[in-house]
Amino acid sequence: MGDATTAMEFDLIELIRQRTAQPRDDVRLGIGDDAAVLAVPAGQELAVAIDTLVDGVHFPRGTAPADIGWKALAVNLSDLAAMGASPAWALLSLTLPQADSAFVEGFVEGFVQLAQPHRLALVGGDTTRGPLTVSIAVHGFVPPGQALTRQGARVGDVVLVTGTLGDAAAGLHVLQQPARHDDGSSLREFLVGRLNRPTARVAAGIALREQAHACIDVSDGLLADLGHICTASGVGAEIDAALLPRSSALLGLYDNTTALQFALSGGDDYELCFCVPASRLAQVQADLSRLGGGATRIGRIVAGAGVRVRGRDGTWLESGSSGWEHFA
Amino acid sequence: MGDATTAMEFDLIELIRQRTAQPRDDVRLGIGDDAAVLAVPAGQELAVAIDTLVDGVHFPRGTAPADIGWKALAVNLSDLAAMGASPAWALLSLTLPQADSAFVEGFVEGFVQLAQPHRLALVGGDTTRGPLTVSIAVHGFVPPGQALTRQGARVGDVVLVTGTLGDAAAGLHVLQQPARHDDGSSLREFLVGRLNRPTARVAAGIALREQAHACIDVSDGLLADLGHICTASGVGAEIDAALLPRSSALLGLYDNTTALQFALSGGDDYELCFCVPASRLAQVQADLSRLGGGATRIGRIVAGAGVRVRGRDGTWLESGSSGWEHFA
Secondary structure (H helix, E strand, O other), X not given: XXXXXXXXXXXXXXXXXHHOOOOOOOEEEOOOOOOEEEOOOOOOEEEEEXXXXXXXXXXXXXXXXXXXXXXXXXXXXXXXXXXXXXXXXXXXXXXXXXXXXXHHHHHHHHHHHHHHHHOOEEEEEEEEEOOOEEEEEEEEEEOOOOOOOOOOOOOOOEEEEEOOOOHHHHHHHHHHOHHHHOOOHHHHHHHHHHHHOOOOOHHHHHXXXXXXXXXXXXXXXXXXXXXXXXXXXXXXXXXXXXXXXXOHHHHHHOOHHHHHHHHXXXXXXXXXXXXXXXXXXXXXXXXXXXXXXXXXXXXXXXXXXXXXXXOOOOOEEXXXXXXXXXXX | OHHHHHHHHHHHHHHHHHHOOOOOOOEEEOOOOXXXXXXXXXXXXXXEEEEEEEEOOOEOOOOOHHHHHHHHHHHHHHHHHHHOOEEEEEEEEEEEOOOOHHHHHHHHHHHHHHHHHHOOEEEEEEEEEOOOEEEEEEEEEEOOOOOOOOOOOOOOXXXXXXXXXXXXXXXXXXXXXXXXXXXXXXHHHHHHHHHHOOOOOHHHHHHOOOOXXXXXXXXXXXXXXXXXXXXXXXXXXXXXXXXXXXXXXXXXXXXXXXXXXXXXXXXXXXXXXXXXXXXXXHHHHHHHHHHOOOEEEEEEEEOOOEEEEEOOOOOEEEEEOOEEEEOO
16 A cells, blocks of 8 residues: 555655755754654753644635645644744645645645744655645754643733734634625735634743743634633633734624634634733733734633633623623 | 534543553653653654554555554554664544544554553644544654664665565455455464554664664565665665565465565565675674564665566566566
């Protein structure tokens, strides 16, 4: 069965190798052997993650190959960002229905656009025949004991998020209902761009080392992901709906209730949600502002369990069939 | 889109975590956060590889889940073996059409059966919804400069392989033509077992550090894989058909011509093919015999390019439509 895929594998991996050359001293042996050989710098631990994207599940069918290449790497870099790790190496496993060099050219273009500014080297991988699927494993460095986890949130911590929330869910909605939004094409483009080309908050994650008590990236939606922090840390959280950062594109195309729904429950934003002691709030916000993206205070950690959302009038909201509503 | 997979992801990863607990001091943070945090021992380099198996491409549809779990790990361990690396950690990305805990139970059983004797820890991964696909990334350790590569074969080296060749291709043939082989069920079982549960030659690879000039695992077939060594090393190779190690099961169920075809061109054997200077031949064979599997001398490295096969009568064979035949 190896034979059926060998010829395809050779050409595509060679194409990828040519396009992704990213010299790093710590790569002793890169693409082209049975495994890559790598040297972790002295005094660093290794953060590793793997994520798979499936056609029609993790990106809409018909997504441009370059967008798939970018996004497949971005969701993995976002995992490193959430740990406070600095990116180093990636392995790529690309499954395609047939040897399609045009697809691979586009895919690699998007991959490289994101990999290069992060000095991330592609060190190995394989291509196989099958339904369109992308698996990437990423490796980053973090000083011993400084990795950000989900476990350290403490009662009294302030909860913050980078960037804006709900854009990617709105971008998906825009794609699924194209006719409804013929006005506002630049707003639509912004939201679809947030879906297809998420920003991995790598610099923010690194800046949060030794600052944040807990950190996660928002891949499944703010409530789900902040819920993971609460579970892992044995705490609860209270969020103020009025404080949620939402883009002008989101608010320009959607009513407040829908925009709130996207911001609380939409996935794929890949912003960081993190908890810091109140005494560090000003410093952390200043640090992240200098890096460009900034961070917004959205709530606090409390005793108990789970995540509650407070509406503008101070009453608690609950999730209903038409979105987030006042608790009846 | 994250939402659609979240519930499934949580239960399956938790199940996998419970079943694969393999304590290792070098795992600072395992399954359950955005990334694993790992410590490479001082004085070791890291060998990393990724391989993806697709249903119906890399294993026949209907393969038992436990066999898929074993094989998906084995093909990756085989990559580490070919580098002379000792296994340490794996990441698993499992894509399933639906949340199927019976499948996952079986898969994990096979995975763990192979992982435990190698002290390999599963440190992270994800499960997603989509066509059945398994991606595994493995990490192993190798002392600096001692990794086996494809590049170092020299004219005069002896070419050896571990184990026997052609069994997996015959096993696939048996599965595809079940009616033809109602006799010899134990032979059939052996061959199908070699297809579904390959042995990764990890101990042999480690023993070959500083002994072999070049090494590769036989995943695409001996001629293709030895051809990779020749290309990478800038040499040619001559193989004696009469020397190819073939199992009694293979020779019991197939005529000599077919068995030769499987041994030369069949994939999926995951034996090691390697090159050593003639002066080390006896020592290397003794070392590998002590480890259990042994290794067989099959030919030698020559000046030139490509792989030639010598028949029993000393003439060169060539590949024809009905298999390997005498050069006309």
